[in-house]
Amino acid sequence: MTTLADLSRAVRDAGVAAANANQDTWWASCCDAAIRHLAALDRPFTADRVQALIPPADHPCRMGGRFHAAVRAGIIRPIGYTLSERPSRRRGVLRLYQRGVAG
Structure with a gap:
């Protein structure tokens, strides 16, 4: 049985994948480097x-996609x-982050 939480995760993951799929790779590399540095x-x-x-970024949603990827990677x-x-x-309100297990 699919729950509302499952559906929410699927919609979130699809949105993040779309934001990451069509972004400027140079900008994404700059963002990833800044996240790793901090x-x-x-x-x-x-x-x-x-x-x-x-x-x-060319769109406000780009940053969230990069942070989501960094969290999933453990950075x-x-x-x-x-x-x-x-x-x-x-x-x-902003989320506060710190180095992860892979960082």
């Missing part, structure tokens, strides 16, 4: 911190939440 510092960080290190792990400092985010 993870190596072994201090908590957010997507705002990564965005400060790389050029802007980073979610450790909590914080509020964005960027004015455009208006103190929106």
Whole structure:
């Protein structure tokens, strides 16, 4: 029997796969390098911190796909939440990450 949680995971994974499938590979490599760099510092960080290190993405969903891939690869792990400092985010909630087991 398929549960609502199963369906939610399938929809999420399909969206992440679509975001990762048609992105600029150069931008993705910049984002991945920034995530690995911040993870190596072994201090908590957010997507705002990564965005400060790389050029802007062509679509807002790109960053989430890269973070999802890094979590699945064990490079980073979610450790909590914080509020964005960027004015455009208006103190929106952000996931907080730290180095993972493979980081």
